[in-house]
Amino acid sequence: MSDVSSHRAERAGAAAGRPAAAALRRLVTANALSSVGDGARFAALPLLAASVTGGDAFWISIVAAAGRAAWLLAPVIGTLVDRMPRHRAMIGADAARCAMLAALFTLVVGGTVPVPVLLPLAFLSGVAEVFFDSAAQAIVPTLTADQDLERTNARIMAAQITGTGFVGPPLGAALWACWQPLPFLLDAATFLASALLLSGLVARAVRARWNGDREQSRGDGGVLHGTWAGLRMLARHRVFRRLMVVVAVLGVGQQAVYAILVVYVVNRLGLPSSAYSLMLVAAALGSLAGAKTAASTAKRLGTGRSLVLSITVSAVSYLTVALLPWWPLVALLLAVNSAAVVLWNVCTVSLRQRLAPQDMLGRVTGGYRLAAWGAMPLGAALGGTLAERVGLDVPWALAGVLLLVCLPLLRGVTSTPERAGDE
Numbered sequence: 427m428s429d430v431s432s433h434r435a436e437r438a439g440a441a442a443g444r445p446a447a448a449a450l451r452r453l454v455t456a457n458a459l460s461s462v463g464d465g466a467r468f469a470a471l472p473l474l475a476a477s478v479t480g481g482d483a484f485w486i487s488i489v490a491a492a493g494r495a496a497w498l499l500a501p502v503i504g505t506l507v508d509r510m511p512r513h514r515a516m517i518g519a520d521a522a523r524c525a526m527l528a529a530l531f532t533l534v535v536g537g538t539v540p541v542p543v544l545l546p547l548a549f550l551s552g553v554a555e556v557f558f559d560s561a562a563q564a565i566v567p568t569l570t571a572d573q574d575l576e577r578t579n580a581r582i583m584a585a586q587i588t589g590t591g592f593v594g595p596p597l598g599a600a601l602w603a604c605w606q607p608l609p610f611l612l613d614a615a616t617f618l619a620s621a622l623l624l625s626g627l628v629a630r631a632v633r634a635r636w637n638g639d640r641e642q643s644r645g646d647g648g649v650l651h652g653t654w655a656g657l658r659m660l661a662r663h664r665v666f667r668r669l670m671v672v673v674a675v676l677g678v679g680q681q682a683v684y685a686i687l688v689v690y691v692v693n694r695l696g697l698p699s700s701a702y703s704l705m706l707v708a709a710a711l712g713s714l715a716g717a718k719t720a721a722s723t724a725k726r727l728g729t730g731r732s733l734v735l736s737i738t739v740s741a742v743s744y745l746t747v748a749l750l751p752w753w754p755l756v757a758l759l760l761a762v763n764s765a766a767v768v769l770w771n772v773c774t775v776s777l778r779q780r781l782a783p784q785d786m787l788g789r790v791t792g793g794y795r796l797a798a799w800g801a802m803p804l805g806a807a808l809g810g811t812l813a814e815r816v817g818l819d820v821p822w823a824l825a826g827v828l829l830l831v832c833l834p835l836l837r838g839v840t841s842t843p844e845r846a847g848d849e
Contacts, residue, residue, distance in 0.1 A: 449626075450569040450578065456620040457562060458585035460520065463616030464555070465594015467527070470602045470609035471548065477606070478539045485541055492545050496552030497799040500560065503553065504792025505652040507560045508785055512568075513624055515561035519554040520621035526551055527614035534607040556792070564787040567779045575776040577721040583768060584717035591710035656789025665781060666790070668835040669774055670797040672737065675832050676770070677801040679744065679825030682809030686821055694818045695753045705760055712761030716768030724773050730839040732773050737829050737836065739766040744826035748819045777839075 479485040507515050533539045570578040601608035660666045688702040724732045743759040782790040809821040
């Protein structure tokens with residue numbers, strides 16, 4: 427009788443897991459579709475800005491910055507995500523982006539795209555992107571087992587890297603060359619397809635987890651009060667606090683290097699400007715390789731050692747480039763560095779999903795990403811200043827040294843840290 431009961435329990439568990447597995451496949455596919463559209467827009471929007479401003483570099487940069495400025499609102503957006511079913515936040519974000527890109531397509535077809543329209547459109551598209559990404563990370567623990575978090579996050583990141591790094595940008599540029607409105611029509615179509623996929627995402631596991639967390643999430647008071655609660659948790663939690671410091675330094679170093687990369691390729695390596703794009707391709711290939719291997723590396727080494735490996739490899743790659751500016755080696759090390767950064771991302775996302783209470787995961791993710799993205803403009807400015815006043819090798823050396831200094835902060839971060847609020 428016990429064997430029969432055990433067999434029935436196994437079958438029931440498998441049946442319960444099937445809806446979540448199907449929902450997870452939808453989530454990965456939706457991320458892939460959205461990333462293709464994002465990549466096409468990243469390529470086409472600067473081209474459109476250049477077209478409507480007559481090549482004015484100031485306005486082109488302002489339009490680009492408007493899209494990234496939305497990340498400054500990430501903690502508040504995370505609080506809003508925590509107060510609604512995550513799948514609805516993702517569907518709403520996709521629907522909003524679809525509507526905005528469809529409107530932009532119509533304007534481009536009509537031949538009248540005022541610059542004042544581009545700025546809020548770029549910003550609001552960025553806001554929707556933050557909503558989508560925050561909700562996507564928050565929903566993962568409801569769709570996969572704890573021991574599979576790294577593998578699931580790596581799958582999602584691989585889909586995003588493929589879309590934004592390989593498929594979307596060349597497709598957007600090619601469509602722009604064929605007919606300028608086409609990239610924005612493609613972008614709108616990918617967001618519509620993603621929203622339709624996500625409309626069937628509500629597996630029983632998602633409903634159960636959301637219903638269990640909803641009352642606690644609503645008990646946080648106002649939006650600002652809830653946002654402050656999330657930021658306070660990040661500041662008090664030993665692991666979160668240390669990871670935010672390291673990711674801010676990682677952002678500074680990475681942007682210090684990439685801000686001057688095109689100048690470095692031409693003036694230091696003596697290559698034509700077209701080689702800059704090849705360096706970016708090398709970095710994207712490294713990111714994809716990192717996404718493919720991150721889960722197995724984290725499983726074999728554990729989270730703490732994987733994080734130390736990631737930062738060490740990044741630091742050594744930067745320092746080696748500073749000492750040996752030989753273009754084949756630079757391309758290889760950009761790929762290696764990108765793989766290490768993806769390993770860091772997979773491990774830290776999975777850590778947040780394990781450590782943070784489900785009803786606070788959106789705002790925890792938002793606060794963490796604010797630390798990462800908020801440090802990047804500082805890194806870009808620092809890299810440009812050092813390259814101009816000291817030398818093109820100095821930003822690479824600075825990035826490597828800063829990361830080595832951060833290594834002691836990763837001491838004590840284990841693969842199964844305790845869930846805690848104040849440490």
